[in-house]
Amino acid sequence: xxxxxxxxxxxxxxxxxxxxxxxxxxxxxxxxxxxxxxxxxxxxxxxxxxxxxxxxxxxxxxxxxxxxxxxxxxxxxxxxxxxxxxxxxxxxxxxxxx
Amino acid sequence: xxxxxxxxxxxxxxxxxxxxxxxxxxxxxxxxxxxxxxxxxxxxxxxxxxxxxxxxxxxxxxxxxxxxxxxxxxxxxxxxxxxxxxxxxxxxxxxxxxxxxxxxxxxxxxxxxxxxxxxxxxxxxxxxxxxxxxxxxxxxxxxxxxxxxxxxxxxxxxxxxxxxxxxxxxxxxxxxxxxxxxxxxxxxxxxxxxxxxxxxxxxxxxxxxxxxxxxxxxxxxxxxxxxxxxxxxxxxxxxxxxxxxxxxxxxxxxxxxxxxxxxxxxxxxxxxxxxxxxxxxxxxxxxxxxxxxxxxxxxx
Numbered sequence: 001x002x003x004x005x006x007x008x009x010x011x012x013x014x015x016x017x018x019x020x021x022x023x024x025x026x027x028x029x030x031x032x033x034x035x036x037x038x039x040x041x042x043x044x045x046x047x048x049x050x051x052x053x054x055x056x057x058x059x060x061x062x063x064x065x066x067x068x069x070x071x072x073x074x075x076x077x078x079x080x081x082x083x084x085x086x087x088x089x090x091x092x093x094x095x096x097x098x
Numbered sequence: 099x100x101x102x103x104x105x106x107x108x109x110x111x112x113x114x115x116x117x118x119x120x121x122x123x124x125x126x127x128x129x130x131x132x133x134x135x136x137x138x139x140x141x142x143x144x145x146x147x148x149x150x151x152x153x154x155x156x157x158x159x160x161x162x163x164x165x166x167x168x169x170x171x172x173x174x175x176x177x178x179x180x181x182x183x184x185x186x187x188x189x190x191x192x193x194x195x196x197x198x199x200x201x202x203x204x205x206x207x208x209x210x211x212x213x214x215x216x217x218x219x220x221x222x223x224x225x226x227x228x229x230x231x232x233x234x235x236x237x238x239x240x241x242x243x244x245x246x247x248x249x250x251x252x253x254x255x256x257x258x259x260x261x262x263x264x265x266x267x268x269x270x271x272x273x274x275x276x277x278x279x280x281x282x283x284x285x286x287x288x289x290x291x292x293x294x295x296x297x298x299x300x301x302x303x304x305x306x307x308x309x310x311x312x313x314x315x316x317x318x319x320x321x322x323x324x325x326x327x328x329x330x331x332x333x334x335x336x337x338x339x340x341x342x343x344x345x346x347x348x349x350x351x352x353x354x355x356x357x358x359x360x361x362x363x364x365x366x367x368x369x370x371x372x373x374x375x376x377x378x379x380x381x382x383x384x385x386x387x388x389x390x391x392x393x394x395x396x397x398x
């Protein structure tokens with residue numbers, strides 16, 4: 001392998017490794033819809049259930065749109081199953097988890 | 099004594115079989131959920147005035163109650179509630195000799211505990227429909243043995259009934275982003291104790307809450323103001339003393355309430371006034387003038 005190629009490889013591999021590591025550690029944001037939510041007082045139950053999940057950094061609920069946005073701490077993730085369980089425990093129905 | 103015993107115990111009727119803690123009606127229950135592990139606390143002050151006396155004894159009856167309610171979500175479908183009332187009751191009347199007498203008492207009334215379970219739920223975007231039966235017991239924690247210079251206090255002034263009274267019913271709720279409707283049918287069986295038995299109470303309650311503010315929801319809207327209108331149709335059977343029905347007790351009343359609620363994710367502040375729209379009470383049973391309510395709810 002000639003020298004320019006070697007230099008390219010030496011640069012490329014660490015950069016890719018760094019990019020992969022950064023992606024793994026960046027905060028993840030999940031959104032989903034909650035059916036049945038129609039008043040502010042009911043939204044607290046959803047917030048409380050989600051806050052009990054390890055790694056949850058912040059929660060934003062839009063009553064108008066029936067959407068919940070959950071930001072996770074770096075290095076953690078929220079599964080569809082766990083989010084669905086939290087919404088069910090709040091007394092509502094989840095759909096369109098992303 | 100007969101006239102005194104002839105009172106309808108309208109506080110028990112008008113105050114409701116159960117004070118709800120979840121967001122919703124002021125005088126009746128809702129089928130909306132209490133999240134698993136969540137607590138909802140409610141404090142409500144109730145002022146009850148009665149002075150329309152057909153008996154000629156010029157009875158004037160005041161009841162002030164501070165009711166504390168705690169609800170807990172065992173699961174998303176099963177919620178438990180406890181209601182503890184602190185009451186002040188006063189009765190002024192003209193005694194047979196012509197003197198005006200006052201009889202009063204204050205303290206803890208009969209505590210109620212009940213469970214509510216959601217048997218049907220249909221969630222849609224921005225709306226929900228639910229059905230939930232409930233059942234509970236009213237415990238004889240209020241003192242019914244208090245006396246004054248005239249002897250044992252009459253039933254309208256006693257804090258408790260001395261009896262274990264079961265009650266139950268069914269709630270149907272339809273909620274959208276713009277309004278909510280709750281309908282409840284309930285029945286309380288009042289059991290005989292110490293020779294006295296209040297008449298059983300059957301109720302049909304309806305509540306409409308309409309969002310007055312904001313007019314248009316924003317993406318970040320987190321507080322509503324509701325206008326509340328409620329109807330309470332209540333029938334109480336005749337009281338019985340040693341098995342004999344008192345003809346001056348019991349009857350049917352229809353109450354209407356108008357109120358306001360300010361609702362946020364963590365708290366509700368509310369107030370309302372109930373007026374009797376119809377009172378078809380038996381003979382000299384005392385008629386109610388109005389009931390005023392105000393309070394707040396917190397969840398945690």
